[in-house]
Amino acid sequence: MGALPHRSIHTLSKRYGPLMYLQFGSFPVVVGSSLEMAKFFLKTHDSVFIDRPKTAAGKYTTYNYSDITWSPYGAYWRQARKLCLTELFNAKRLDSYEYIRKEEMLALLRELHAASGRVLVLKDYLFTMNLNVITRMVMGKKYLHKEATEDGTTLEEFKWMVGEWFVLNGVLNIGDSIPWLDWMDLQGYIKRMKKLSKMFGGGLRC
Known part of the structure; x- marks a missing residue:
């Protein structure tokens, strides 16, 4: 991921699209990196993804x-x-x-x-x-x-x-x-x- 993970993820999103499935060590991670994906996770399905x-x-x-x-x-x-x-x-x-x-x-x-x-x-x-x-x-x-x-x-x-x-x-x-x-x-x-x-x-x- 490098020293600046947010930039690394942005670079990956430009290559693979606004919704990506990554593996962070032992855990699967789904990354949304567009306005539409932000609305999907934080508004439409906020109760599902509200936990950190x-x-x-x-x-x-x-x-x-x-x-x-x-x-x-x-x-x-x-x-x-x-x-x-x-x-x-x-x-x-x-x-x-x-x-x-x-x-x-x-x-x-x-x-x-x-x-x-x-x-x-x-x-x-x-x-x-x-x-x-x-x-x-x-x-x-x-x-x-x-x-x-x-x-x-x-x-x-x-x-x-x-x-x-x-x-x-x-x-x-x-x-x-x-x-x-x-x-x-x-x-x-x-x-x-x-x-x-x-x-x-x-x-x-x-």
Whole structure:
């Protein structure tokens, strides 16, 4: 599959069409790679394909599949989805936090203006702005630059944790495809996942 599996799959789809049957280690995988196939899997037959496979990432980085992203379809998932829609993402709740988004956007623009003339990594500023919006909405205060939480996690450490989470939830872990090799952790991903889980275990309860 190479270092960029999504590109490898795209290349294969151009050769073999929008619906392919692949073998990932011990497991057969059907891949849809067109708008029509996306509708087929995610809309027409969504109840059949709604479950996600149990992977190491789901086990170690989301508290044993308890996150809505990785939890199996069932009563727990439906309740979690309902809470997200009614308490976090409904239009009234989002509108009530509009002032927070405006304030943080203005703060971002002031920072960028103050740093004019220097080379900037824009994604770092955008990450901080989004983090401040989220923490103000959820915890009532923002994660100030260089300020540590009660467990000692700084903003820079938290940035690394979030980046590592995204990386590890997107990797192809050999043990997920060939279970009898899982215990060997050939790529070192499981070790990284356990470390990250331990760090989030304290950081998310601050």
